[in-house]
Amino acid sequence: MIFRPADKxxxxxxxRIALRGCLGFEPKNLDIYKIALTHRSAVSDxxxxxxxxxxxxxxxLDIVVGEAVYRRYPDADEGYLTxxxxxxxxxxxxxxxxxxxxxxxxxxxRGNDNQSRNIGGNMFEALAGAVxxxxxxxxxxxxxxxxxLSHVNWQELECTETDxxxxxxxxxxxxxxxxGFRVHMLPPVPGxxxxxxxxxxxxxTVLGTGRxxxxxxxxxxxxxxxxxxxxxxxx
Numbered sequence: 001m002i003f004r005p006a007d008k009x010x011x012x013x014x015x016r017i018a019l020r021g022c023l024g025f026e027p028k029n030l031d032i033y034k035i036a037l038t039h040r041s042a043v044s045d046x047x048x049x050x051x052x053x054x055x056x057x058x059x060x061l062d063i064v065v066g067e068a069v070y071r072r073y074p075d076a077d078e079g080y081l082t083x084x085x086x087x088x089x090x091x092x093x094x095x096x097x098x099x100x101x102x103x104x105x106x107x108x109x110r111g112n113d114n115q116s117r118n119i120g121g122n123m124f125e126a127l128a129g130a131v132x133x134x135x136x137x138x139x140x141x142x143x144x145x146x147x148x149l150s151h152v153n154w155q156e157l158e159c160t161e162t163d164x165x166x167x168x169x170x171x172x173x174x175x176x177x178x179x180g181f182r183v184h185m186l187p188p189v190p191g192x193x194x195x196x197x198x199x200x201x202x203x204x205t206v207l208g209t210g211r212x213x214x215x216x217x218x219x220x221x222x223x224x225x226x227x228x229x230x231x232x233x234x235x
Contacts, residue, residue: 015106022101024147029134036126039109039119040193050126051193054214057129060137061089064128064144072154086163088152091217094121100151103127111192118213124148164223168200168207171227177202181219186211198222 012030015037019027027033032053040049062085069084076084087093098104098120107123128148132140172179183198198218200208208229210221 018103018106022103022147023131023143025135025139025143027134032130032133033127036130037103037106037108037123039107039122041110042108050122053126053129053133054122055129056132057125057127058089060128060132060140061125061144064141065089065149067141068145068149083163083166084157086166087157087160088149090163090220091118091121091212093152093157094124096120097148097151098124101127101148118217122213163220164227165220168223168226172202179207181222183215183218200226 015033016027016030019030019033035048036050036053038049040046040051043049065085065088066081069081069088073081073084095118101124104120104123107119109119128140128144131143134140135143169179179200179202181198181200183196186195186197188194193213195211195213196215196218197209197211198215198221199206200210200219200222208222208224208226210218210223210225212218212221
């Protein structure tokens with residue numbers, strides 16, 4: 001097998017083989033995948049971590065998963081399609097899929113962040129962003145559907161609740177209340193990923209508080225806490 005000049009390093013050769021086995025194609029720009037596999041804790045400059053690729057991959061996944069859900073459930077209404085898309089791209093779901101890719105051991109993570117429960121899901125989003133930049137959307141869509149999202153357990157997700165934010169919004173609306181969120185970024189910790197904290201608020205009352213690496217994740221966690229706390233009380 002002939003490797004590109006950039007693959008003279010043994011580790012690069014092994015990484016390219018691992019990526020080819022996971023993605024089903026020969027990566028063109030290996031450097032972008034290295035960034036996708038680099039946690040914020042492993043670099044001094046945030047531009048060299050996978051957080052920007054997470055942002056891009058999140059958007060790519062929303063489109064690809066949205067189409068997949070649309071085609072799989074031809075008779076479902078918008079509400080159900082939204083629920084299923086949210087369940088597939090939830091951190092719990094992406095964490096499980098990331099484990100199945102076999103690429104988690106390649107993540108460069110330092111210190112206490114090595115135990116973060118969302119490293120896998122964040123890596124998966126960053127990987128989607130890297131594939132998009134490397135080969136374009138048309139080919140990226142096929143790779144995601146055929147080699148990554150093929151790990152989705154549709155039947156299990158159909159019976160699983162992950163979009164607590166939507167559930168809380170619906171629950172509050174039924175009670176004539178409006179659910180809102182107060183979100184702020186926590187003070188940065190050197191070498192650690194940025195964290196947001198959110199409060200789920202209805203009529204001035206804080207129903208739940210949660211933290212996450214993005215505003216969306218923090219709002220979901222706050223909603224989950226609110227759901228668990230308020231479900232049996234009534235709001």
